[in-house]
Structures are given as C-alpha cells and as structure tokens.
Amino acid sequence: MQRHLSDRRLAGELWVAETPRTSAFLGHGHKERSGTEGARTRATLKIQDGCNEKCTYCIIPSVRGMSVSREPAEILAEARHLASLGYREIALTGVNTGCFGHDLDHDEGLAALIDELHALDLPLRYRLNSLEPRTVTETLLDVIEASPSFCRHFHVPMQHGDSRILKRMGRTYETDFYCEVVERIHARFPTAGIGADLMVGFPGEEEEHFESSHAFVASLPLSYLHVFTYSEREGTPATRMQGHLDARTKQERSRRLHQLEERLRRDFQSRLDSQEEVMLVESKPGPAGRLTGLCSNYLRAELTECIDLSPRANECWRVQLAPGSDGRLAIAQALSQIPG
Numbered sequence: 001m002q003r004h005l006s007d008r009r010l011a012g013e014l015w016v017a018e019t020p021r022t023s024a025f026l027g028h029g030h031k032e033r034s035g036t037e038g039a040r041t042r043a044t045l046k047i048q049d050g051c052n053e054k055c056t057y058c059i060i061p062s063v064r065g066m067s068v069s070r071e072p073a074e075i076l077a078e079a080r081h082l083a084s085l086g087y088r089e090i091a092l093t094g095v096n097t098g099c100f101g102h103d104l105d106h107d108e109g110l111a112a113l114i115d116e117l118h119a120l121d122l123p124l125r126y127r128l129n130s131l132e133p134r135t136v137t138e139t140l141l142d143v144i145e146a147s148p149s150f151c152r153h154f155h156v157p158m159q160h161g162d163s164r165i166l167k168r169m170g171r172t173y174e175t176d177f178y179c180e181v182v183e184r185i186h187a188r189f190p191t192a193g194i195g196a197d198l199m200v201g202f203p204g205e206e207e208e209h210f211e212s213s214h215a216f217v218a219s220l221p222l223s224y225l226h227v228f229t230y231s232e233r234e235g236t237p238a239t240r241m242q243g244h245l246d247a248r249t250k251q252e253r254s255r256r257l258h259q260l261e262e263r264l265r266r267d268f269q270s271r272l273d274s275q276e277e278v279m280l281v282e283s284k285p286g287p288a289g290r291l292t293g294l295c296s297n298y299l300r301a302e303l304t305e306c307i308d309l310s311p312r313a314n315e316c317w318r319v320q321l322a323p324g325s326d327g328r329l330a331i332a333q334a335l336s337q338i339p340g
C-alpha cells in the first residue's frame with residue numbers, strides 16, 4: 001500500500017507541467033518542440049501512470065508500480081488551461097493509457113474521459129498515445145468515432161508478430177487477436193494512421209520466428225512502426241532466458257524491419273493520395289522551404305505553394321494530400337482554414 005501511495009505521488013509530480021512539451025513518440029524520437037520558437041502548438045497531458053501487466057522484458061511495473069489514474073476533473077481543468085495558453089493539440093499520455101479509470105470509480109474509463117474532453121468543445125484537438133491491444137474495445141472506438149476532436153491515429157504496440165515469442169514476452173494475446181484489433185480500426189477509420197511498436201532480437205527469436213513476424217507485419221494495414229532492438233534490463237525475467245542473440249543478428253533484423261517500415265509509410269501515402277485531412281501547421285520548413293505540419297492521422301506533410309491562401313504556424317487547415325518523394329513527408333495542398 002505504501003508503495004502504491006508513493007507511486008501515486010511520483011506520478012502526480014509528473015502530471016501537471018507548466019510548460020508542457022511534445023513527447024518523443026509524437027516525433028518518432030525527435031526531441032525538438034513543434035511550432036515556432038516560443039509558440040504553443042502541441043502539449044502533453046499525462047492521465048495515467050504505472051502498469052499491471054508483466055511483460056518479461058519490461059522494468060516499468062517494478063519501478064512505477066500498479067496502474068494509477070489521474071482524477072478526471074483535474075484532467076479536464078488542465079485541458080482548459082492548455083487551451084487558454086494557446087495550445088492546439090494535446091497528447092493524452094500514460095504508461096498504459098488504455099487502463100485509465102480502472103482504479104477509479106469512473107464508468108467506462110478512457111471512453112468516458114474522451115466523451116467528457118470532447119464535450120468541453122475547446123479550440124484544440126486530442127491525440128491518444130499507445131493503447132495496448134486489449135484496451136481497444138468497441139466502446140472506445142464508438143466514442144472516438146463520435147468525437148471529431150480526437151485524431152484519427154492509433155498506436156497499438158504489437159512487440160512481436162509471432163505468437164510463440166509473444167508468449168515468451170509475457171504478452172497476453174496472440175497474433176490473431178492483434179490482427180483483429182487492427183482490422184477493426186482500419187474498417188472503421190480507413191484513413192487513420194495505425195502504428196505499432198515492434199521488438200527485434202528477443203531471447204529465443206530464431207530465424208523462423210523473425211520471418212513469420214516480418215510476414216505478419218507486412219500483411220497488416222499499418223502506417224508506421226517503432227522498431228526497438230531488445231536490450232537487457234537488469235531484474236527482468238528475460239535476462240535469465242536462454243537464447244540471447246548476438247549484436248550482428250539483431251542489427252540485421254532491425255535493418256529488415258526498418259526497410260519494411262519504409263514500405264508501409266509509402267503505401268500509406270499512396271492510399272491517401274487525393275484524400276482530405278486536417279493538418280496542424282508548424283513553423284518548421286520542409287526540404288522545399290515551405291511550412292510543414294502534422295495531420296490528424298499522424299502523417300507529416302509539407303504545404304505546396306499557394307497564391308491565394310497563406311497558412312501560418314499554429315493554424316489548423318483542411319488540406320488535400322499527395323505522396324511525397326519519401327515515406328516521411330507527404331505533400332499537402334491547403335484548401336481552407338479551420339476556425340478556432
């Protein structure tokens with residue numbers, strides 16, 4: 001119990017930030033803030049901390065403790081505060097965000113919170129960070145569908161595309177279940193960005209497991225991957241497992257997955273050719289010297305030359321997309337500004 005309370009205090013210290021910063025996951029590991037120097041574009045709002053799962057490679061449950069949720073009233077107040085400061089996007093973060101509310105007397109947990117945040121009708125949009133596969137329920141998808149202020153972007157950690165390795169990892173689903181979750185999201189939100197965390201080189205990952213994982217990932221409608229190479233975390237069960245891989249093998253498998261990611265990104269851009277999206281403009285110029293921005297579906301794009309319209313940083317615009325010259329940056333033609 002004492003441990004639980006101290007974890008809650010630890011989490012509390014992290015929850016309210018005077019000057020919130022965009023978390024690394026929004027920028028694929030880039031640390032820089034979005035927007036103009038000093039401008040307020042994207043902020044993070046931590047809603048949950050800790051985790052009740054027992055993944056064999058992860059140290060978080062032993063250092064952060066059980067899942068604890070921030071009080072919904074505080075979250076709503078913080079969202080209003082961030083909107084008053086001029087932020088245009090809030091990323092709702094946590095260690096296992098989908099567990100939000102399970103420790104509170106808060107019906108429907110995350111789904112109810114989404115509903116309440118949307119009902120505030122603030123001049124900003126919200127982005128959910130990663131959601132463990134089992135927390136992506138029909139109720140959650142229903143409420144996201146009914147809440148246009150929530151970005152059409154889902155990050156669902158997979159960790160491995162072979163059920164035998166998932167079992168060794170202590171993950172509580174098999175690949176069939178993961179596939180079903182992604183297919184359900186894709187069927188409801190065909191232009192949504194869907195990303196996955198993927199680990200290579202877990203102890204016991206043989207060539208056969210890696211190849212089946214690669215084929216599985218390639219078969220899904222994912223738009224990007226976060227590829228991690230397994231490294232030992234002292235005190236975790238995985239360190240004591242047989243079959244640790246040499247650095248070269250891990251490097252080669254990581255390279256193959258990065259290649260696959262490049263293909264998934266290009267395919268996503270091709271699927272979105274001519275589609276309309278909502279883009280939050282940032283001040284950072286792209287390779288052609290024009291402003292870039294982040295679309296609701298997590299696609300980054302550079303604006304085309306525009307004679308009549310002049311989008312500026314921190315504004316939301318309806319844009320029409322076209323594939324760019326690489327998988328990282330699409331092209332966006334400004335159509336109309338979204339007031340707010």
Ligand code: SF4
Pocket residue numbers: 051052053054055058059060061095096132
């Ligand atoms: S990997 Fe994620 S779900 Fe698994 S124990 Fe760590 S924080 Fe929890």
